[in-house]
Amino acid sequence: MVNICLYFQVHQPFRLRNYSVFEIGKNNEYFDSKKNIQTMLKVAEKCYLPMNRLLLDHLKNIDGFKVAFSITGTAIEQFEKYCPEVLQSFKDLAATGKVEFLSETYYHSLSYLYSKQEFKDQIEMHMALMKKHFKAKPTVFRNTELIYNNEMAAFVEKLGYKAMIAEGWDNYLQWRSPNFVYRPYGTSKIKLLLKNYRLSDDVAFRFSNKGWNEWPLTAEKYCKWLNSVNGNGTNINLFMDYETFGEHQWADTGIFDFMKAFPYEVLKHPDNGFVTPSEAAKQEPVGELDIPHVLSWADLERDLSAWLGNKMQNSAISRLYQLERSVMETGNKELIDTWRKLQTSDHFYYMSTKYFSDGDVHKYFNPYDSPYDGFITFMNVLNDLMLRVNTLNPSKINKYLSSSIARNWIISDQ
Amino acid sequence: MRVLMFGWEFPPYASGGLGTACEGLVKGLAKKGQEVTFVAPKTPDSQSSRIKLVSANDAMKNIKITTIPGLMSPYMTCEEYKQRKEEIMLHAKEPGPARLYGKNLFHEVHLFSERAKIISKHERFDVIHAHDWLTFKAGIKAKQLSKKPLVVHVHATEFDRTGGNNINQYVYNIEKEGMTKADRIITVSNYTKNMVVNNYGIDPAKIDVVHNAVEFKDSDFNSSIAKHGKIVLFLGRLTLQKGPDYFMYAAKRVLDVYPDVKFVMAGSGDMEPFMIEKAAELGIADKMLFAGFLKGDDVDRAYQMADLYVMPSVSEPFGITPLEALRNSVPVMISRQSGVSEVLANALKVDFWDIDDMASKMINVLHYSELKEELRDMGAREVRKFSWEEPAAKCIDIYNQMIGGTQW
Known part of the structure; x- marks a missing residue:
């Protein structure tokens, strides 16, 4: 008996506009609404709307088919603002009762690494959002970019979750299979579901690669691979970005036809079925998994x-979190929300110089010409935010301002 | 393969990027076993150093340098040629030189091609390779006499040099004649290729892009200069093409809000008096230092003193100086209107006219050491991959294709 556990990640960041040093102190418009609208409309048309229609058909027509989503707060906000029919189509999926929603940080942030309080606050915000739109009460936690280690599992266990999700990376699994449920080292209740990255990446990354010796990938062939796990695993966790469907893999690659056929192929085998993450986590763990160092699902390094x-990247993010107390103490909702939008991990991803001159996947998702432009824009915006916080809360922030570009502005104003 | 190559400058006496590029390419060809006869005009200043160069360097064993007396410089205007000639006449002890030099720059180009005729009769070669318009006539003559194929190498066009204003018809005609009569054309970037296609009506299929590279010494990437204060450097000719005025306006913009910086302008050219006056007019004369034309080690020192090197060129076919700056561990900002921005990823890129963007990025580099260090380290890592072997290999492919047959 093998159960297929599908979870799709839905996320859109609030991208920053090209914000110059000379706008500091003069302009509070940080976000590139034009680019954000364009991106949202493009992805809605290519991916969210057609794929939601496809899944809705499956959920209505196929007994036993189910899926899970994790949708960030920044994505939902942009659905509401720019493309409400996308939000409605997710609500329609939720209404089938066969869709599970996972919990994560509202702003798709790296807050766990910098502020546990902020991490908890953002999880609560996200919980409220899931309840509001989908009447959902998530019990499985997914951290940004599947960032995970033992310590985090223990922390998340205390928050009351039944399970958490991580990358099924060989360095930690060694001879073990990702297709079972595990118990994180140092915990007693929470369970760990591991992404089967080979089978997930066959769809998410390799599907349209004509140089791949398995190209073209048909649902039939793929399900043979899934079936071969039978007897050596209880659940195959296929976790991927939802934008895989139609946006990373365009419609003309045949990805939608693949997904149309996929559940039927899976269910051809009488032993197979679908489960959601919380259902998969009902199984007893087969063993303990020790992941002391931070693991993620990104790049070869994980x-x-x-x-x-x-x-x-390190400087930008630490300067951002240094502002936490001063921002919170202003009690100003808009400032707090802006500060949090700057926490979205994408902003730091854009500053990555890893592989930059090779021109690869990092570039594809980057709205900037270079990681340096990403840093410059971010720091200019942060300087303006600092100035605004300083105006509302002058005593608290001076020590950060003294090392900022904006310091010169204050001096020149006096 | 024996290559007869016409150029007009060769280090160590070189006034610009072209000589450096020719040297790199010739050495790259020699390393790959090609025999190159490099024909260049001989100016009084360059005589001794060239001979030394031939015997001093093992890598040059396949290279023969042949010189023709002349005063040509690729960056010279007719007026400058006249002045230079008068200077030499004045200092000459005997009347001899009078016969060696032409009446004016264009006559000089003509004389060079006449002398090239004689050389091409005596030399044995398989292909002819001519660098930029001053040598195109020589290349064409050699082709007519020898019936060997000709490739012209475009490092810059009249449109780059003039910014598109006051195109010299005579120069343009020679450029176009060279491009038309050549069997193949090499341009140093896609940027220049487009220029050749759009402004000279050349079939793009006739053109190959061969990007320039840079050579390294053991001492590269080690800067030992003690630094005092922050410095932004411009290094290039002070001419319209190089955009020194945009550099100055950006400096003014920076200094308005970020006063603890010095700007250094190294180079000479027809815009120098204008630039000096402009600095005074903008009230930044104390922050804008004019270093004049730098040679040899002084160039490296200038780079090493800087926190940022800026190449704000209005039109730059390639632009080798950013690579040299990175070799000296200095981060770089380059204009998008350049060939080098096609191949260098780890640089700040700006449009030359966007003063605010330029100034905003300058302030960020000066303020955030993490940005400066990342640009510098990643840039230095990237620039190590540039080597003249690749461009040389591309040229050899082109030679082989020409000998193989497609004639235009």
């Missing part, structure tokens, strides 16, 4: 280097 791999 570490934090895509977001925190260079000096610019």
Whole structure:
């Protein structure tokens, strides 16, 4: 008996516009609404709307078919603002009762690494959002970019979750299979579901690669691979970005036809079925998994280097979190929300110099010409935010301002 | 393969990027076993150093340098040629030189091609390779006499040099004649290729792009200069093409809000008096230092003193100086209107006219050491991959294709 566990990640960041040093102190418009609208409309048309229609058909027509989503707060906000029919189509999926929603940080942030309080606050915000739109009460936690280690599992267990999701990376699994349920080292209740990255990436990354010796991938062939797990695993966790369907893999690659046929092919085998993450987590763990170092689902390294791999990234994010107390103490909703939107991991990903001159997947998702432009824009915006916080809360922030570009502005104003 | 190559400058006496590029390419060809006869005009200043160069360097063993007396410089205007000639006449002890030099720059180009005729009769070669318009006539003559194929190499066009204003018809005609009569054309970037297609009506299929590279020494990437204060550097000719005025306006914009910076302008050219006056007019004369034309080690020192090198060119077919800056561990900002921005990823890129963007990025580099260091380290890592072997290999492919047959 093998159960297929599908979880799709839905996320859109609020991209920043090209914000110049000379706008500091003069302009509070940080976000590129034009680019954000364009992106949202493009992805809605290519991916969210057609794929939601396809899944809705499956959920209505196929007994036993189910899926899970994790949708960030920044994505939902942009659905509401720019493309409400996308939000409605997700609500329609939720209404089938066969869709599970996972919990994560509202702003798709790296807050766990910098502020546990902020991390908890953002999870609560996201919980409220899931309840409001989908009447959902998530019990499985997914951290940004599948960032995970033992310590985090223990922390998340205390928050009351039944399970957490991580990358099924060989370095930690060694001889073990990702197709079972595990118990994180140092915990007693929470369970761990591991992404089967080979089978997930066959769809998410390799599907349209004509140089791949398995190309073209048919649902029939793919399900043979899934069936071969039978007897050596209880659940195959296929976790991927939802934008895979129609946006990363365009419609003309045949990805939608593949997904149309997929559940039927899976269910041809009488032993197969579909489960949601919380259902999969009902099984007893087969063993304990020790992941002391931080693991993620990104790049070959499966570490934090895509977001925190260079000096610019580390400096930008630590300066951002240094502002936490001062921002919170202003009590100003808009400032707090802006500060949080700057926490979205994408901003730091854009500053990655890893592989930059090779021109690869990082570039594809980057709205900037270069990681340096990403850093410059971010820091200019942060300087303006600092100035605004300083105006509302002058005593608290001076020590950060003294090392900022904006300091010169204050001096020149006096 | 024996290559007869016409150029007009060769280091160590070189006034610009072209000589450096020719040297790199010739050495790259020699390393790959090609025999190159490099024909260049001989100016009084360059005589001794060239001979030394031939015997001093093992890598040059396949290279023969042949010189023709002349005063040509690729960056010279007719007026400058006249002045230079008068200077030499004045200092000459005997009347001899009078016969060696032409009446004016264009006559000089003509004389060079006449002398090239004689050389091409005595030399044995399989292909002819001519660098930029001053040598195109020589290349064409050699082709007519020898019936060997000709490739012209475009490092810059009249449109780059003039910014598109006051195109010299004579120069344009020679450029176009060279491009038309050549069997193949090499341009140093896609940027220049487009220019050749759009402004000279050349079939793009006739053109190959061969990007320039840069050579490294053991001492590269080590800067030992003690630094005092922050410095932004411009290094290039002070001419319209190089955009020194945009650099100055950006400096003014920076200094308005970020006063603890010095700007250094290294180079000479027809815009120098204008630039000096402009600095005074903008009230930044104390922050804008004019270093004049730098040679040899002084160039490296200038780079090493800087926190940022800026190449704000209005039109730059390639632009080798950013690579040299990175070799000296200095981060770079380059204009998008350049060939080098096609191949260099780890640089700040700006449109030359966008003063605010330029200034905003300058302030960020000066303020955030993490940005400066990342640009510098990643840029230095990237620039190590540039080598003249690749461009040389591309040229050899082109030679082989020409000998193989497609004639235009």
